[in-house]
Amino acid sequence: MGFPDRIERVIDIAHPPAKVWAALTTAEGLSSWFGNDATIDLRPGGSARMTWTSGHTADMRVERVGEPTVFGFTWHIYGLPDDDPRRTYVEFTLEPTGAGTRLTVVESGFAQLPDDAYHKAYEGNTGGWASELGELVDYLDAA
Amino acid sequence: MPPDIEAIAEQVFVSLADPSRRAILAALASGGPATATDLASRLPITRQAIAKHLGLLAEAGLVTAEPGERRRIRYRLHSAPMQVAQQFLAALARDWDGRLDALRDYLEK
Numbered sequence: 001m002g003f004p005d006r007i008e009r010v011i012d013i014a015h016p017p018a019k020v021w022a023a024l025t026t027a028e029g030l031s032s033w034f035g036n037d038a039t040i041d042l043r044p045g046g047s048a049r050m051t052w053t054s055g056h057t058a059d060m061r062v063e064r065v066g067e068p069t070v071f072g073f074t075w076h077i078y079g080l081p082d083d084d085p086r087r088t089y090v091e092f093t094l095e096p097t098g099a100g101t102r103l104t105v106v107e108s109g110f111a112q113l114p115d116d117a118y119h120k121a122y123e124g125n126t127g128g129w130a131s132e133l134g135e136l137v138d139y140l141d142a143a
Numbered sequence: 144m145p146p147d148i149e150a151i152a153e154q155v156f157v158s159l160a161d162p163s164r165r166a167i168l169a170a171l172a173s174g175g176p177a178t179a180t181d182l183a184s185r186l187p188i189t190r191q192a193i194a195k196h197l198g199l200l201a202e203a204g205l206v207t208a209e210p211g212e213r214r215r216i217r218y219r220l221h222s223a224p225m226q227v228a229q230q231f232l233a234a235l236a237r238d239w240d241g242r243l244d245a246l247r248d249y250l251e252k
Contacts, residue, residue, distance in 0.1 A: 003152065003231035009239045015250050023250055033249035034242060078236060079229045086230065105243065110234040111148060 005111035010104045017094040020101045021068035024092050048073060061087075069094050077110070086112055148227060154203035155228035163188050164196050168205065168220065176209060176219035 013020055023029035030038035035050030041062065042048075048060040064072035072091040080086060088109040095102040158164050166186050171177060174185075179197055183190035197218050200206040205225070206218045 003149075004234050007234060007237055007239055009243055011243050011247065013247055013250055019250060023246060029249075033245040077230050078233045080226055080233070084226065088233075103243075103246075105239055107237060107239070110230050112230075 003111065006106060006108035007110075008104065008106045010102060012097060012100055012102050014100045016099065017068040017096050017101045020094055020103055021071070024071050025065070025067075063089065064091065074109075151204070151224050152228045152231050155205065155224050158200055158203050158205055161196070163192060164200060167193065167196055167200065171206065171218065171220040176217040178215060178217050180214070182218075 023033065025040065025042050027038045027040050030040060030048070030050060035058070036053045037051045038049065040046070040048035042065055044063055044065060046062040048062055050058045050060070058075055060073040060075045062071075062073050064070050070091065070093055072089060074087040074089050076082070077084070077086050077088055086109070088107050090105065090107045093104040093106075095104075159168070163186075166188065167182060170182055170185055177185075179190055179193045182188070182193045182197075186193070188196075197206060197208075201208055201218070203224065205221055207221045209217045209219060211217060
């Protein structure tokens with residue numbers, strides 16, 4: 001048994017789906033509980049960004065908008081270099097329960113590996129600072 | 144999860160569990176490629192022990208040996224396995240419990 005590919009949580013909230021939906025999908029809602037500041041273009045393919053007073057920023061891409069039941073986005077895996085293509089998918093599902101909402105959040109994709117990563121993990125690394133510094137020298141020499 | 148991902152991550156964590164190997168990786172990360180002799184002059188570890196650890200780190204894919212004459216071989220950090228291990232740490236660091244508590248507090252205030 002290894003590390004999780006997916007994280008799942010379910011919570012019951014004593015407010016109707018419309019109110020929970022607004023908390024999840026509006027800049028005002030997101031900046032109240034998730035980030036310290038937020039922007040969101042709520043359509044599939046739209047961008048969202050959260051910033052924290054610590055200076056940390058998270059860029060998200062909206063993937064699914066099914067008001068008021070499904071909202072999904074992808075974002076970068078924390079700690080990996082900015083140019084790493086791997087992203088996890090986060091999906092919120094809202095189900096009405098009497099006067100409230102059952103909210104499920106699933107984040108998946110932690111254990112993904114891009115096609116070449118296995119190869120890259122074992123083969124010699126051609127990237128990294130040494131080769132980038134070499135490219136800088138070539139560029140300066142040519143200028 | 145494919146077992147190879149797990150094997151790569153495990154080798155990273157096993158390698159990092161040893162303080163001498165952490166010191167060697169930290170020295171390569173901060174100072175760039177170095178020979179076993181360079182590392183022995185910078186760290187409180189004997190050259191023989193450094194050579195042994197470099198062998199293990201190379202086997203785990205965390206350092207690569209640059210071609211050269213035996214005593215002059217320079218080792219450099221190989222970051223790809225760290226990036227595999229990092230995604231597992233990311234899953235542990237996501238803290239949805241704290242976020243969902245904050246969401247509930249916000250809605251119920």
